[in-house]
Amino acid sequence: MLAAESVLLRRVQTAYxxxxxxxxxxxxxxxxxxxxELLGRGHVLSARLHAALGSLAPDELAAAHTRLVGLADDLxxxxxxxxxxxxxxxxxxxxxxxxLYVDRVFAFLLQQPQHPCVLCGEARTVHPVSPxxxxxxxxxxxxxxxxxCPVCHRRIDADDPFLxxxxxxxxxxxxxxxxxxxxxxxxxxxxxxxxxxxxxxARRTPLSPQDRDDLLTLLPLTPAGRGELPEDIPVRxxxxxxLGALVREAADGVPVGKLLAERLTTATDVLRLLVVLSxxxxxxxxxxxxxxxxxxxxxxxxAILDGLPTAYLVEDVLRHPTAWKRAAEVLHPFERHTRHPRxxxxxxxxxxxxxxxxxxxxxxxxxxxxxxxxxVRVDGGRIRPATWAxxxxxxxxxxxxxxxxxxxxxxxxxxxxxxxxxxxLHTGDALEAELENALRRGLPKVGPGPLLSALGALRVRTxxxxxxxxxxxxxxxxTRALTVAERRAPLPAGLVSAAVASLEGEVLRRFxxxxxxxxxxxxxxxxxxxxxxxxxxxxxxxxALGRGSAQPLPGGALLRLFLHWTxxxxxxxxxxxxVAFFDAAWEFTGLCDYTNLVHGVDAAVHSGDLxxxxxxxxxxxxxxxxxxxxxxxGDVYAVPLVFSFNNVPFEELPDAFAGFxxxxxxxxxxxxxxxxxxxxxFDLAGDSRVCLxxxxxxxxxxxxxxxxxxxxxxxxxxVGSHGGGELATVARNVWEQFTSGGRATLWDLAxxxxxxxxxxxxxxxxxxxxxxxxxxxxxxxxxQGFAARVASTEDGDACLPHSDPDEAAARLAxxxxxxxxxxxxxxxxxxxxxxxxxxxxxxxxxxxxxxxxTAGDLVAELG
Numbered sequence: 012m013l014a015a016e017s018v019l020l021r022r023v024q025t026a027y028x029x030x031x032x033x034x035x036x037x038x039x040x041x042x043x044x045x046x047x048e049l050l051g052r053g054h055v056l057s058a059r060l061h062a063a064l065g066s067l068a069p070d071e072l073a074a075a076h077t078r079l080v081g082l083a084d085d086l087x088x089x090x091x092x093x094x095x096x097x098x099x100x101x102x103x104x105x106x107x108x109x110x111l112y113v114d115r116v117f118a119f120l121l122q123q124p125q126h127p128c129v130l131c132g133e134a135r136t137v138h139p140v141s142p143x144x145x146x147x148x149x150x151x152x153x154x155x156x157x158x159x160c161p162v163c164h165r166r167i168d169a170d171d172p173f174l175x176x177x178x179x180x181x182x183x184x185x186x187x188x189x190x191x192x193x194x195x196x197x198x199x200x201x202x203x204x205x206x207x208x209x210x211x212x213a214r215r216t217p218l219s220p221q222d223r224d225d226l227l228t229l230l231p232l233t234p235a236g237r238g239e240l241p242e243d244i245p246v247r248x249x250x251x252x253x254l255g256a257l258v259r260e261a262a263d264g265v266p267v268g269k270l271l272a273e274r275l276t277t278a279t280d281v282l283r284l285l286v287v288l289s290x291x292x293x294x295x296x297x298x299x300x301x302x303x304x305x306x307x308x309x310x311x312x313x314a315i316l317d318g319l320p321t322a323y324l325v326e327d328v329l330r331h332p333t334a335w336k337r338a339a340e341v342l343h344p345f346e347r348h349t350r351h352p353r354x355x356x357x358x359x360x361x362x363x364x365x366x367x368x369x370x371x372x373x374x375x376x377x378x379x380x381x382x383x384x385x386x387v388r389v390d391g392g393r394i395r396p397a398t399w400a401x402x403x404x405x406x407x408x409x410x411x412x413x414x415x416x417x418x419x420x421x422x423x424x425x426x427x428x429x430x431x432x433x434x435x436l437h438t439g440d441a442l443e444a445e446l447e448n449a450l451r452r453g454l455p456k457v458g459p460g461p462l463l464s465a466l467g468a469l470r471v472r473t474x475x476x477x478x479x480x481x482x483x484x485x486x487x488x489x490t491r492a493l494t495v496a497e498r499r500a501p502l503p504a505g506l507v508s509a510a511v512a513s514l515e516g517e518v519l520r521r522f523x524x525x526x527x528x529x530x531x532x533x534x535x536x537x538x539x540x541x542x543x544x545x546x547x548x549x550x551x552x553x554x555a556l557g558r559g560s561a562q563p564l565p566g567g568a569l570l571r572l573f574l575h576w577t578x579x580x581x582x583x584x585x586x587x588x589x590v591a592f593f594d595a596a597w598e599f600t601g602l603c604d605y606t607n608l609v610h611g612v613d614a615a616v617h618s619g620d621l622x623x624x625x626x627x628x629x630x631x632x633x634x635x636x637x638x639x640x641x642x643x644x645g646d647v648y649a650v651p652l653v654f655s656f657n658n659v660p661f662e663e664l665p666d667a668f669a670g671f672x673x674x675x676x677x678x679x680x681x682x683x684x685x686x687x688x689x690x691x692x693f694d695l696a697g698d699s700r701v702c703l704x705x706x707x708x709x710x711x712x713x714x715x716x717x718x719x720x721x722x723x724x725x726x727x728x729x730v731g732s733h734g735g736g737e738l739a740t741v742a743r744n745v746w747e748q749f750t751s752g753g754r755a756t757l758w759d760l761a762x763x764x765x766x767x768x769x770x771x772x773x774x775x776x777x778x779x780x781x782x783x784x785x786x787x788x789x790x791x792x793x794x795q796g797f798a799a800r801v802a803s804t805e806d807g808d809a810c811l812p813h814s815d816p817d818e819a820a821a822r823l824a825x826x827x828x829x830x831x832x833x834x835x836x837x838x839x840x841x842x843x844x845x846x847x848x849x850x851x852x853x854x855x856x857x858x859x860x861x862x863x864x865t866a867g868d869l870v871a872e873l874g
Contacts, residue, residue: 016078019197019207053083054082057785079731089688091628094158095682097157101157101633104619128151147162158335159630164622193857207233210649210868213306214246214871216544217246218248219555226379231321240298243449245874251280251284251287254275258284259288303339313350316357326386328651329396335361336361356376364394365392412733419453424457427454428822432508462517463873466759467753473504474501475500478496480744488697489698519767521872530830533761541755542870553692553693557716558718559754564673565690566712569675571636573632576629578623583657585655591652592648594645614637638676647709660698668687669702697720701721702718703742715749721741761848771786773786775838782813783811785810785811825840835850840858844860846863847861
């Protein structure tokens with residue numbers, strides 16, 4: 012139950028109080044302590060939650076205190092021990108890293124037991140430290156500052172006499188105020204869990220790892236966990252997860268067999284279920300070692316395969332040939348080929364099984380093949396496939412746009428995915444009739460993901476980018492960036508405009524089908540937030556942002572990057588937090604890592620390299636970035652990286668996460684981990700050893716969230732092993748890709764939704780002349796025309812100058828049914844109902860009449 016409460020606190024910001032008195036209670040010392048501790052973690056209590064907690068008996072309140080603070084700590088990572096190598100970081104970090112390294116080498120090579128110190132010559136001060144047993148001089152190395160062995164930087168046992176209490180270095184300034192998260196009183200765990208699960212099941216894009224874990228955690232509390240599934244689960248990976256959970260732990264009375272027969276509608280659905288039951292990846296990206304299903308389940312799955320249309324069955328099996336060959340070994344389709352002839356035929360095509368017409372098995376296969384000439388053909392002694400994809404590729408290769416468009420139109424998703432290639436076959440500035448007809452017929456059946464991806468990519472295809480690089484993000488358990496040279500010629504503007512208009516028209520048509528609003532309030536800052544893509548490999552993060560999203564850093568703040576990890580038992584693991592710096596031309600200007608603890612004049616300071624992280628304390632590393640000093644010395648970009656130095660994959664670590672805090676610029680500070688200042692925290696996971704989470708634009712004080720992983724180098728991992736030039740190339744390519752405008756943004760999505768459902772739209776402008784812009788849909792104005800006018804933030808029907816546009820928007824929206832879409836949830840209109848999307852928490856979260864949605868929920872509406 013605690014795991015479910017943790018999920019609900021993170022997702023819907025609710026806390027549950029059992030045994031609370033309806034009359035409420037007071038605010039004694041115990042309540043004030045709880046409020047203070049939660050405030051220090053960036054959480055505040057709503058009035059109803061405060062009253063419910065205040066009504067508890069002292070022992071119940073103490074238990075609730077422990078539970079709530081523990082949940083907040085787990086969310087922010089502050090429940091771990093965070094002690095860097097230099098415990099009085101950043102004041103005592105050695106400024107000469109090379110001299111420190113020389114001293115360490117001398118002590119390692121020359122120091123002998125019972126001999127004077129080789130560095131200072133003092134006798135009787137050299138003793139071994141535990142557990143590495145290196146001989147360390149107590150005078151040369153400060154036991155009040157080091158948390159690890161000064162020679163090898165391995166974590167020292169907590170009871171080793173070398174370690175001494177840390178001396179105070181002065182009081183730190185108050186932290187920079189951060190966003191506060193409002194905790195509301197939850198009254199029904201099952202109802203709240205059902206709302207979350209239903210929203211996840213309705214998603215039309217693959218779930219992120221965090222969403223998948225949340226779904227499985229909450230599922231037992233919901234009707235879906237009892238087999239009462241919604242009519243449609245659009246994403247097949249999600250459907251496989253749910254069905255797998257039901258097969259494994261079916262409650263009494265759940266008709267699992269009936270559910271499988273109704274829900275498994277393709278061969279890949281069956282494969283995904285087998286993978287889930289074998290604890291594999293439902294996305295079919297990584298290989299799975301299949302477990303043997305029980306005989307009744309095996310027969311049910313073969314019967315489902317046999318009931319599928321043969322042409323689709325054969326083609327579907329061939330989409331994942333390696334996985335299906337392994338799956339066939341546990342399904343045994345040839346054992347009862349007469350009972351399941353089409354399943355046997357598909358596997359025979361897959362395996363290229365020789366067919367002997369003189370045997371009963373061969374004669375039966377040939378008979379089944381003869382009955383399905385649209386799916387297979389007999390070629391000598393083997394049965395070959397006849398696939399749709401092959402016919403389409405041939406039409407494209409021959410440049411036959413009419414035939415290619417007609418074939419692609421049979422499968423609308425493929426039509427949109429290949430739309431750029433089909434447009435390249437055109438010779439004029441206008442869409443040819445065949446493609447225009449295919450789009451008109453097929454677009455209503457296209458999923459939101461392909462639709463939005465094509466829209467974003469096509470909008471920049473009139474630009475000449477030959478000589479640049481194209482960046483792809485192939486499917487995988489982590490996201491990697493693959494680049495190729497851009498060789499495509501730009502497309503004619505008229506052709507692109509016609510295609511984009513068709514796609515935008517479809518998006519607006521779908522949004523218009525939803526219930527209307529009296530008013531929509533939009534924040535142009537959403538133009539920097541991309542629509543999520545490749546979410547299935549997204550990092551589990553405190554703030555969910557799509558890759559390529561840019562956000563400003565808090566004004567006047569110093570950026571503290573952090574890394575924490577715990578190594579597997581018996582496997583010493585050394586993670587390294589590093590930052591590479593580049594100038595405006597992406598020329599390497601320096602680094603801050605274990606080889607160079609200080610970059611510039613305290614412009615970047617590293618807390619020291621811990622080389623082990625035994626449980627339960629683990630290990631922590633920091634890097635402090637003084638943005639003003641970095642910009643003054645000519646550094647334009649900072650590229651943080653996390654390396655697994657000794658090549659242990661992140662997925663093998665029991666605990667590993669990183670992120671950044673915003674600290675006061677200037678003044679004394681210490682090495683403590685302050686959860687109130689945490690702005691982003693994300694888990695390190697997957698079969699990866701190098702993570703590039705973001706790029707920092709130092710001049711404009713912005714971060715670009717990249718969430719990508721780099722291939723590991725041979726040997727040990729470090730900035731040096733990858734080379735500054737290689738990192739510059741990767742970072743520059745990713746930066747240019749994400750800042751090119753080739754991705755649909757939340758601003759695009761919010762404008763389309765607002766124009767389709769509201770006759771009035773207000774836009775908050777926070778420039779040098781802050782104002783609230785109002786747009787009213789004109790009598791003869793089309794939806795696309797209205798959306799284009801709002802998106803331009805020009806030609807408004809009214810401009811209301813105001814020092815605080817959010818306050819003006821809140822007054823305008825008071826008492827209305829509204830759609831709010833903002834970066835920060837700072838707009839909280841009185842007595843308003845409707846829908847709220849925001850990236851960061853704010854006062855708007857306090858309204859219980861506003862239904863808060865995520866970016867994934869907005870995309871799902873396009874289904």
